Amino acid sequence: MRPVESSGFTSRAKLWPFVVLTLELVPEFTLSGVKDEIGSVYPARRRGISGATGSRDGSRGGSADPASTRGINSPNDEILTGELARMCGVSADTIRHYERVGVLPAPVRGANGYRYHVRESAGRVMLIRRAIAIGFSLAELARILRQRDQGTPPCRGVRALAGEKLAGLDRRIAEMQAMREELAGIVEEWDGQLAATREGEAAFLLEGLRKRKERP
Known part of the structure; x- marks a missing residue:
């Protein structure tokens, strides 16, 4: 079964x-x-x-936007050092140098550890660049901007300093003009000496400078 x-x-x-x-x-x-x-x-x-591999100042690294992790201590009107540098056409090292010498306020550190500048710093950087271009030194600018940040208008001092620089520039221009005139005369003399010297012979051009009087 x-x-x-x-x-x-x-x-x-x-x-x-x-x-x-x-x-x-x-x-x-x-x-x-x-x-x-x-x-x-x-x-x-x-x-x-x-x-998330970018640097703390945003000057290099990955493509993540640290703004999404700033935290409550980093307002939206603040930007990374790298962003500030790109806005102003300078390097991040230049921005950090300006911080060290005192012409640019130190950045704040957000809750995420990144360093942030206020957006108004872009205007400060451009001011610094233009002032340097017309003869102001970083040390002078640090003193002027510190005074301004403390609430004391430095305008008259800035005007006096600019006047001194203009006078110095005029002196240098006069010196350069005198040098040019002297050099033009020397070149003319040397052309005459070379014309009277046969090819391959020494014209003793530099030796002739000993006979010339020095400029006052």
């Missing part, structure tokens, strides 16, 4: 072909899902990680 199969075993036997079919299909769908996960989600996560 054949043993009687239990109803549970019979049900499982009937379902077995469907189980096999399912096992054959599941890997395909699973791998497809993993591929989609790797191809879309994982790169986004990698970008998020690599973007």
Whole structure:
């Protein structure tokens, strides 16, 4: 007599072909899902990680925007050192040098550890660059700007200093003009000496300078 199969075993036997079919299909769908996960989600996560490798002053590093993690101690009107440098057309090292010599206020440090300047610093940097271009030194500017930041108008002192620089520039221009006239005379004399000297012979041009009187 054949043993009687239990109803549970019979049900499982009937379902077995469907189980096999399912096992054959599941890997395909699973791998497809993993591929989609790797191809879309994982790169986004990698970008998020690599973007956080920028420097503390924003002058180099990844592409993440530190503004999203500034925190309550870094208002939106503040910018990174690197941003400030790009706005003003200078290097981040120049910005840091201006901080050290005292012509640019020190930046504040946000809750995320980044160093931030107020946006008004861009105007200060441009002022510094233009003042240097017309003859002011960083030491002079540090003294002037410190006085202004303390609430004392330095205008008359700035005007007096500019007047001194203008007078000095006029003196240098006069000296350069006199030097040019002297050099023009020497060149004319040397042209005459060379015209009277045969090719390959010494004209002793420099020796003739000993006979000339020095300019007062």
